[in-house]
Amino acid sequence: MNINRTKLVSICVxxxxxxxxxxxxxxxxxxxxPEVEVESTGIIWVGERQVQLGKIGKAxxxxxxxxxxxxxxxxxxxxxxxxxxxxxxxxxxRGFKRPIFITNKKTESILENQQP
Numbered sequence: 001m002n003i004n005r006t007k008l009v010s011i012c013v014x015x016x017x018x019x020x021x022x023x024x025x026x027x028x029x030x031x032x033x034p035e036v037e038v039e040s041t042g043i044i045w046v047g048e049r050q051v052q053l054g055k056i057g058k059a060x061x062x063x064x065x066x067x068x069x070x071x072x073x074x075x076x077x078x079x080x081x082x083x084x085x086x087x088x089x090x091x092x093x094r095g096f097k098r099p100i101f102i103t104n105k106k107t108e109s110i111l112e113n114q115q116p
Contacts, residue, residue, distance in 0.1 A: 040076035057094025070098035
């Protein structure tokens with residue numbers, strides 16, 4: 001009788017331990033995707049800091065962004081290919097391999113009320 005009770009208690013302890021470890025796990029590091037914003041005037045922002053072209057990668061590294069993270073580069077509505085290439089080369093030279101270029105364009109959809 002005593003052996004069965006010991007087995008039952010040890011099984012309960014293991015189950016509670018597994019459940020508690022799963023509920024107390026936490027994510028280490030930031031999961032937010034860092035953003036670089038390029039205004040239509042050509043001004044480049046990394047977070048709240050204005051940065052010159054050629055120093056974007058350095059600003060991201062000083063902000064603690066990991067090199068394996070993807071970087072969103074938000075461009076104005078006009079796509080300047082030369083500027084995009086310059087930003088990409090700056091990021092690649094600093095070790096960032098995952099830049100993603102996005103624009104501020106928004107699409108609209110209109111839903112019409114259809115009566116049967």
